[in-house]
Amino acid sequence: MTNTIIRQNVGIDISKLSISVAIAQKRLDQSVTILSSKTFANHSVGFEKMDRWVEQFADKSIEVHYTMEATGVYYESLAYWLFERQKPVSVILAKQVKTYAQSLNIKSKTDDIDARVLAQMGVERKLSSWSAVSKQMRTLKQLSRERNALIEQQTVIKNQLHALKHSHEPQQRSIDRIEKHLLLIQGQIKEIEEDMKSILVNDPPLQERVKNVCTIKGVGFITAIAIIAETNGFALFNSRSQLVCYAGYNVVQKQSGSSINSPTKISKKGNKHIRKTLYFPALTAVINDQQMSAIYERIHQKTQIKMKGVVAVQRKLLVLIYTLFKNNQPFNENYGKNKAA
Known part of the structure; x- marks a missing residue:
């Protein structure tokens, strides 16, 4: 009875030319087994071969779920291929995968190891299903x-x-x-x-949300479209912190003992298109919005580095765009004051 399979998942690590695949199963006694792993080409012929390979190992009585990391645009072809064939697939942000791998105390990093981590993550965690972008x-x-x-x-x-x-x-x-x-x-x-x-x-509903986002000082039509499109309408994000990490605005620091103590800085390990898009809107917001100007001045006075103040405003604008788009509301500059009152 304890050998009964309750979940099975295929983890896929994707690069430009190839996909590394591993299949895992979880049993009733909570044990997890990686059955096998293999590499295929990252195109339709490779996807067909992968599908036949999965059938060799998968239990026919249990649905197979697929888990992959959102790596640039290279994951899109396979994600759409699976979605069109009604196979359940989850697309996970890189930060989530890294955190999970750390919890397993995995220090090495290869395509095969990453695929095995994704396979195990898929059977141990309840992951959100991915839907094709419109x-x-x-x-x-x-x-x-x-x-x-x-x-x-x-x-x-x-x-x-x-x-x-x-x-x-x-x-x-x-x-x-x-x-x-x-x-x-x-x-x-x-x-x-x-x-x-x-x-x-x-697309009137999308037009209305874009119009609300454009009520933020410094954010125009082109900026709103770029941020919304780069994040797929924020479909993969459940929190502001996830979005900040995805854009590379999360703060990191290297500190160890007394010999290593570098200044804090943003990771930049994220979507560079978002950061580039928000640079000039942030400069405009600093000039035209008192709250953004206050954020800039506070960071500038603390660090004596102008760019850090600009980056802080960029991050604030990104979070504002996310909030207004999700809530479908226009910007209210007195929101914070009214809430405090």
């Missing part, structure tokens, strides 16, 4: 990143044009070509922004 959200994310890439190109070309115009005897034909290239990029940026707006027009 087509609108996927499109907004692609458009947002495309726009950011074009903005970077635009900056480079503007600098080239400035340098050429101020050089000795610049060639007019070279200037004309660069200016045409610049106009092309500017036109493409406008096209992307129009595409973003048309998506929201066709």
Whole structure:
């Protein structure tokens, strides 16, 4: 009776070209067994081979659950492949996996070990099921990143044009070509922004939430779309701390005895697109919002480092966007004062 299998899970560690897979089973006596592990290619043919491999080890009477880590965009193809075949899958944030591995006192790190950790985590923990991102959200994310890439190109070309115009005897034909290239990029940026707006027009509930987020001083339409798209509408997050870690704003410190005592800093082990998106809105918020200005000044006076004050405001803006989007409410700058009263 104690040998009865009550749960089984496939843990998947994903990289650009391959997926490392391990299958675990939990029995009635709470014992966990890793049955086997193997590596497959990270494309549809590899997914089919993985599926046949799982069938060799899985108990046919118990549903198989799949657990993977949210690693960049490399997990998406397999997650959608499993979801479309109605196989239950959980996508876990890297911080959660790391914390669980530490609880097992696992110090080594390989693809196979990570897959085994995910497999065991899936049978021991009750994990939330992952749902496919809506087509609108996927499109907004692609458009947002495309726009950011074009903005970077635009900056480079503007600098080239400035340098050429101020050089000795610049060639007019070279200037004309660069200016045409610049106009092309500017036109493409406008096209992307129009595409973003048309998506929201066709999705009134999302449009309403974006409108509420834009009531935050310093946060405009483009910023709101970028943050919401990068987080899939905050679908994977159950708390502010999870979101802060995902964006790389969590504070870390190295301290050991008397020889190592480095200053605290943000980890930066997170979504760089979020941090980059919030930089200029944070500067605007410091100028136009008294609360954000107070946060900035407090951190600046304490550390004498301006960037730390800006980062603190970025983190505050991210949490505000998350709160307003989740609650579907506009920003109320007197909320804290009214609550205290």
